[in-house]
Amino acid sequence: MASEDEANAAAAAAEAPEGKNWRRKGKHDKPKPWDEDPSIDHWKVEKFDPSWNEGGMLEVSSFSTLFPQYREKYLQEAWPIVKGALKEFGISCELNLVEGSMTVSTTRKTRDPYIIVKARDLIKLLSRSVPAPQAIKILNDEMNCDIIKIGSLVRNKERFVKRRERLLGPNLSTLKAIEILTGCYILVQGNTVAAMGSFKGLKQVRRIVEDCIKNVKHPVYHIKELLIKRELAKNPALATESWDRFLPKFKKKNVKQKKPKTKEKKPYTPFPPPQQPSKIDIELETGEYFMSDKKKSAKKWQEKLDKQAGKAEENKRKRDAAFVPPKENTAGPSESDKTTNNNNEIADLAKSLKKKAKEFRKNEAQENVRVESYLASTGETRPKKNKKSSKSK
Numbered sequence: 001m002a003s004e005d006e007a008n009a010a011a012a013a014a015e016a017p018e019g020k021n022w023r024r025k026g027k028h029d030k031p032k033p034w035d036e037d038p039s040i041d042h043w044k045v046e047k048f049d050p051s052w053n054e055g056g057m058l059e060v061s062s063f064s065t066l067f068p069q070y071r072e073k074y075l076q077e078a079w080p081i082v083k084g085a086l087k088e089f090g091i092s093c094e095l096n097l098v099e100g101s102m103t104v105s106t107t108r109k110t111r112d113p114y115i116i117v118k119a120r121d122l123i124k125l126l127s128r129s130v131p132a133p134q135a136i137k138i139l140n141d142e143m144n145c146d147i148i149k150i151g152s153l154v155r156n157k158e159r160f161v162k163r164r165e166r167l168l169g170p171n172l173s174t175l176k177a178i179e180i181l182t183g184c185y186i187l188v189q190g191n192t193v194a195a196m197g198s199f200k201g202l203k204q205v206r207r208i209v210e211d212c213i214k215n216v217k218h219p220v221y222h223i224k225e226l227l228i229k230r231e232l233a234k235n236p237a238l239a240t241e242s243w244d245r246f247l248p249k250f251k252k253k254n255v256k257q258k259k260p261k262t263k264e265k266k267p268y269t270p271f272p273p274p275q276q277p278s279k280i281d282i283e284l285e286t287g288e289y290f291m292s293d294k295k296k297s298a299k300k301w302q303e304k305l306d307k308q309a310g311k312a313e314e315n316k317r318k319r320d321a322a323f324v325p326p327k328e329n330t331a332g333p334s335e336s337d338k339t340t341n342n343n344n345e346i347a348d349l350a351k352s353l354k355k356k357a358k359e360f361r362k363n364e365a366q367e368n369v370r371v372e373s374y375l376a377s378t379g380e381t382r383p384k385k386n387k388k389s390s391k392s393k
């Protein structure tokens with residue numbers, strides 16, 4: 001094998017242009033004995049063994065994140081739980097209430113080099129209102145997290161709030177359905193959505209959340225698709241086929257929006273509008289400008305008195321209107337009253353006629369019954385008389 005590789009390399013070097021150190025691409029892409037071994041799961045993430053890194057970390061790595069003020073009380077209470085969970089992996093953590101920050105850093109006891117990234121995700125989740133017992137689960141190798149920022153996707157605040165409520169659903173029913181179908185923990189808080197789960201589930205959650213906030217597709221349609229995909233996954237015959245024909249296709253309907261009211265533009269004129277008269281011009285017209293200050297004040301006082309008198313007279317008229325008796329209706333009944341009376345009389349007459357008709361029918365029926373009974377009785381008695389007469393004979 002080695003001699004063949006050397007021969008191939010020499011041939012390639014001979015073909016290559018002069019002055020270039022040419023290397024054969026993919027010379028190490030050879031089949032390995034463990035590639036086709038069915039007993040090996042290539043996707044399995046093995047649990048970290050401290051014996052793999054007995055020397056520890058060479059440098060100190062640290063991450064810090066800020067948290068909102070309303071989380072301060074809860075973090076103080078839950079910090080011993082967080083500290084104990086991180087201590088198992090050799091990570092030190094610090095809660096700074098003055099700056100409002102959380103910091104995690106590696107120590108000499110740290111063996112797993114990736115655990116610091118998990119610790120960074122832990123403090124991020126704690127700052128986004130995820131409960132401490134749930135956030136600690138991120139330290140497991142199978143668990144991952146994604147913090148989706150939704151605040152900048154919509155500019156209008158009212159639309160943003162409405163679409164965020166759409167994601168939650170009535171009584172959190174939509175959110176619970178998404179959690180069950182994706183296998184992720186989801187928490188909607190403020191301008192972010194925190195999700196915890198597998199990579200596949202997190203990808204689905206991000207797509208659902210972004211489509212909802214951008215108004216691309218309602219979460220209910222995504223839930224329907226996920227339900228259909230779950231049922232199709234149970235059928236091994238459809239594993240290699242495309243599922244597009246089974247999935248529903250939803251057409252987006254453009255809802256007509258209200259057109260903004262536009263002011264009618266006035267026809268353009270090159271000339272400016274006429275100048276309004278000033279206070280002095282009005283006084284010159286009325287002649288007040290040439291009056292003395294004493295006369296001006298007397299005139300203003302008189303106008304005020306006249307205004308007060310007019311107002312008082314109007315108020316008195318309103319008060320007296322409550323004591324004025326209403327006009328009596330001396331004339332006969334109106335045309336509408338007459339028509340109602342006539343209608344009532346016709347209705348009463350119709351009722352009485354119906355009643356009489358019913359009684360008449362009953363009497364007729366009784367008379368017919370009597371006649372029939374009489375005829376039947378006479379028919380039965382006559383042959384008896386004949387018998388008696390025959391006996392006498």
